[in-house]
Amino acid sequence: MNSLTMQRRVAIALLLALTVGGFLILIDGHNPFAAYKVLFFESFLDYWGFSNTLVKASPMLLAGLAVIIPMRAGVFNIGGEGQIYIGGLFGAIFALALPDLPGVLGVPLIFLSAAIGGAFWAAIPAYLKAYRGTNEVIVTLLMNFIAIHIVSYAVAGPLLAEGAPYPYSDEVSEAYRLPILMPRSDAHAGIVIGLAMAIILYFWLRFMPSGFQLDLVGRNARAAAYAGVDEKKTIIRAMLIGGSLAGMAGAIEVIGLKYRLFHLFSDGYGYDGIVVAFLAALNPIVAPLTALFLAGLSAGAGTMQRAVGVDSSVIEVVEGLVVVFVAAALVAPRNVSKSFLKTLLSQGLNSRSEHSEKKEA
Amino acid sequence: MEPYLKVTSIEKTFGAVRALDNVNLLASRGECIAILGENGAGKTTLASVLIGLYQPDSGQIELDGSKISVTSPAAAIEHGIGMIHQHFSLFGAMTAEENILIGLPGEKRGAAARARIRQLCDDFDFTVDFNVPVASMAVGMKQRVEILKALFRDVSILILDEPTSVLAPTEVAPFLQGVRKLVANGCLVFFISHKLDEIREIADRVMIMRHGRVEGILPVATTPMTQMSALMMGQDASGQPAEKTEIKETRLDTVLAPKALVVSDVSLTAPSGAEILKDVDFTLHAGEILGIVGIDGNGQTELSEVITGLKRQTSGRILLGDKEISNSTITERISDGVGFVPEDRHAEGLVLSLSVEENFAFRSVGEDKFMSGRLISRRAISKIAEEAVKVYDIRPSNPKLNASALSGGNQQKIVLAREVARARNLLVVVQPTKGLDVGATQFVQDQIRAVAQSGVGVLYISTELEHVLEISHRVAVMAFGRISGIVDPQNTTLQDIGLLMTASPEEKL
Numbered sequence A: 001m002n003s004l005t006m007q008r009r010v011a012i013a014l015l016l017a018l019t020v021g022g023f024l025i026l027i028d029g030h031n032p033f034a035a036y037k038v039l040f041f042e043s044f045l046d047y048w049g050f051s052n053t054l055v056k057a058s059p060m061l062l063a064g065l066a067v068i069i070p071m072r073a074g075v076f077n078i079g080g081e082g083q084i085y086i087g088g089l090f091g092a093i094f095a096l097a098l099p100d101l102p103g104v105l106g107v108p109l110i111f112l113s114a115a116i117g118g119a120f121w122a123a124i125p126a127y128l129k130a131y132r133g134t135n136e137v138i139v140t141l142l143m144n145f146i147a148i149h150i151v152s153y154a155v156a157g158p159l160l161a162e163g164a165p166y167p168y169s170d171e172v173s174e175a176y177r178l179p180i181l182m183p184r185s186d187a188h189a190g191i192v193i194g195l196a197m198a199i200i201l202y203f204w205l206r207f208m209p210s211g212f213q214l215d216l217v218g219r220n221a222r223a224a225a226y227a228g229v230d231e232k233k234t235i236i237r238a239m240l241i242g243g244s245l246a247g248m249a250g251a252i253e254v255i256g257l258k259y260r261l262f263h264l265f266s267d268g269y270g271y272d273g274i275v276v277a278f279l280a281a282l283n284p285i286v287a288p289l290t291a292l293f294l295a296g297l298s299a300g301a302g303t304m305q306r307a308v309g310v311d312s313s314v315i316e317v318v319e320g321l322v323v324v325f326v327a328a329a330l331v332a333p334r335n336v337s338k339s340f341l342k343t344l345l346s347q348g349l350n351s352r353s354e355h356s357e358k359k360e361a
Numbered sequence B: 001m002e003p004y005l006k007v008t009s010i011e012k013t014f015g016a017v018r019a020l021d022n023v024n025l026l027a028s029r030g031e032c033i034a035i036l037g038e039n040g041a042g043k044t045t046l047a048s049v050l051i052g053l054y055q056p057d058s059g060q061i062e063l064d065g066s067k068i069s070v071t072s073p074a075a076a077i078e079h080g081i082g083m084i085h086q087h088f089s090l091f092g093a094m095t096a097e098e099n100i101l102i103g104l105p106g107e108k109r110g111a112a113a114r115a116r117i118r119q120l121c122d123d124f125d126f127t128v129d130f131n132v133p134v135a136s137m138a139v140g141m142k143q144r145v146e147i148l149k150a151l152f153r154d155v156s157i158l159i160l161d162e163p164t165s166v167l168a169p170t171e172v173a174p175f176l177q178g179v180r181k182l183v184a185n186g187c188l189v190f191f192i193s194h195k196l197d198e199i200r201e202i203a204d205r206v207m208i209m210r211h212g213r214v215e216g217i218l219p220v221a222t223t224p225m226t227q228m229s230a231l232m233m234g235q236d237a238s239g240q241p242a243e244k245t246e247i248k249e250t251r252l253d254t255v256l257a258p259k260a261l262v263v264s265d266v267s268l269t270a271p272s273g274a275e276i277l278k279d280v281d282f283t284l285h286a287g288e289i290l291g292i293v294g295i296d297g298n299g300q301t302e303l304s305e306v307i308t309g310l311k312r313q314t315s316g317r318i319l320l321g322d323k324e325i326s327n328s329t330i331t332e333r334i335s336d337g338v339g340f341v342p343e344d345r346h347a348e349g350l351v352l353s354l355s356v357e358e359n360f361a362f363r364s365v366g367e368d369k370f371m372s373g374r375l376i377s378r379r380a381i382s383k384i385a386e387e388a389v390k391v392y393d394i395r396p397s398n399p400k401l402n403a404s405a406l407s408g409g410n411q412q413k414i415v416l417a418r419e420v421a422r423a424r425n426l427l428v429v430v431q432p433t434k435g436l437d438v439g440a441t442q443f444v445q446d447q448i449r450a451v452a453q454s455g456v457g458v459l460y461i462s463t464e465l466e467h468v469l470e471i472s473h474r475v476a477v478m479a480f481g482r483i484s485g486i487v488d489p490q491n492t493t494l495q496d497i498g499l500l501m502t503a504s505p506e507e508k509l
Helices: A003-027 A032-045 A047-072 A080-097 A103-132 A136-156 A190-207 A209-219 A221-226 A231-258 A269-279 A287-308 A313-334 A338-360 B043-050 B073-078 B096-101 B111-123 B139-152 B169-184 B196-202 B225-233 B239-245 B300-308 B330-335 B345-349 B356-364 B378-391 B408-422 B438-453 B465-471 B494-501
Strands: B005-014 B017-027 B032-036 B058-063 B066-068 B081-084 B157-161 B188-192 B205-210 B213-219 B259-269 B275-285 B289-294 B315-320 B338-341 B426-430 B457-461 B474-479 B482-487
Touching (some): A003 A032, A003 A313, A032 A047, A032 A287, A047 A080, A047 A190, A047 A209, A047 A287, A080 A103, A080 A136, A080 A231, A080 A269, A103 A136, A103 A231, A190 A209, A190 A231, A190 A287, A209 A221, A209 A231, A221 A231, A221 B345, A231 A269, A269 A287, A269 A313, A287 A313, B017 B043, B017 B213, B032 B043, B032 B196, B043 B081, B043 B157, B043 B188, B073 B081, B096 B111, B096 B139, B111 B139, B139 B169, B169 B188, B196 B225, B205 B225, B213 B225, B259 B300, B259 B457, B275 B300, B275 B457, B275 B482, B289 B438, B289 B494, B300 B338, B300 B457, B345 B408, B356 B378, B356 B408, B378 B408, B408 B426, B408 B438, B426 B438, B438 B457, B438 B465, B474 B494, B482 B494
Parallel strands (some): B032 B188, B032 B205, B157 B188, B289 B457, B289 B474, B338 B426, B426 B457
Antiparallel strands (some): B005 B017, B005 B058, B058 B066, B205 B213, B259 B275, B259 B315, B474 B482
């Protein structure tokens, strides 16, 4: 893979997206440079702002990896959002059911059960894709809504905390809460878990036969078959890994940030993961950077609105533009099969429009 | 006669590579010009410029006296320039008619259009099955659909990129007949090919390219073949025949050699119930090259896939030496020393988005030679690739480049080098010289001979009959999924093989 050319192309795509976004800010009657400056300072150089960026980056990173791994096997996982919800649910159930374990044991087990939850939710579309030929984009996308409502039901019913004014569960015990990295802020250790995963997955894809073979399936499924790689099993494996990663993102939200299971607790992180993945050109080791970038955009958007008066929805437009430009930039160098890339491109666009629809709703 | 097409000083560079270097050409309607050259000589690039896939860096194209700029294949079609590529651009799920009419406005797709397609078929003696999707057609028929697509759009200039390399031997003559009709009807046909005898048969003039330059445009009738190949190879004519004489080789005493591969009563039935292979039965000895010929689509490809493990036979047994491999996986057969050069190097043999060196490793990345401990050793892969790149003279010689950056011949060298290295017991090659020039073909065949001489059994499946007859110790002929006969290439006439190729399953031979 000629990753240098690819990353250069992605960088250009990013600049283009910011430029077009800048014109939108200009049309809105504001100075784009001032707006971007505020955005940058507030999300990366300000203590509180940066802590906020980190808080958002943790689930985005894991959700991004949850898109990258299946995509490297040629499967488009739009279902990160649902897998986050089910992961959060499983993690919370474990934490609430066994509240008295020591943290060193409890926290890994919470992550494990969250990963199992996410993997379970991803296994359904994976099976349908591998053995029934069903389009995974549709199935994963629709299952997101099911998952969101399952969590809403759980926290409004069986898990509802006593006397809660709002659908949320009881608090998880203190032993299970992730340590805080930046004192007095919300910035928790979730980002470390994401980073570790990114590094592990990078090495796995590059230096272990099973990871290399997963990548083969996405690049050329027929050549992979010729190399003795079972395409169906690989699809299942890739989706299970993706689901586990997204599920862990759900656990991070529960035991890192909110300490309870809330309804609607993930604000589209599963979809942000798609942007993270695209922007990283599907390279796990680049994903932490792109997650930080996207989290920064999102964290700074509010401040930008307050300080410069630019509507924060401009940032959503910029995110959308990033996907469009990066997808265009990826077409030429990866040069997998044409149809795969066409699907990739069009699906990328569709998913974003679904995303904004969902946010509007 | 006024030239219909005038190409002046066309230049095209890709990075540091001069793909086209001051190309000039005058051509008239009603002539067939062959374009001859090694892989990477610039033939396909020139064609791509003519049909608007590439824009030349400089130079101009005049059509019928006026300058034109061909900015896209669509613009080329408007100017009446069409091309049939080596790799077809058809929609597999659609029928022939849908493929031919695609992109046309609705009013041009009615019954009249369909009638015209059938008329064209009759005019050029093309057999096309209009009831099935293109994906289930044999290659020869797909090609006819491609040509019909161009003819339907009233092209006056048709570029054929190695059109016969995909055809069965029996399909070549009718195809050339069709081309002749095109030319007689005033078409200007460019015929990109390496096959000198075909060029001799079909072309009026031959344009010889080398390193992006035109070495000469000569009348075919008065130019000896030796001069053509000398210009193409950049050698003096006397150097050529010397290489040819080396080909003769002592025949192998197959009876004494141990068995490398035993295929016994292998049948393969498609889910639809169609018998793709039926009681295929033969023995391949160590050191032997067994050729398998047949009209394209008579089970040869599937036989190669069953032997290498890509498909599972419905019944029958396969033995590698003494070891039964009937139910082994591909990976097991790979580690048993079975090399396989598949028919389609782009779709199957290579991963074009991976680097050249990764392409050497991808088929068996878990093998010890690519590993250090439990991890893939990138350094070991580089080392193995660098060596193979040197031995096989793969160009450009940078193994970090993507495989897609290499020409077809060099890509094929990667596949061959990789599979030859693996083939300790058996090498199965399918169409190994498809689309390769004379030099590369020679190289590939020499490598395959060397493998056989080292004691490996080689199954050589190809539709290029002359090549198979030249290289094989014995030749098995397939027809309708059966082996209709195994013959000695020294004592068999082409007519006999032709008869076996078309032998219907009912006849006992």
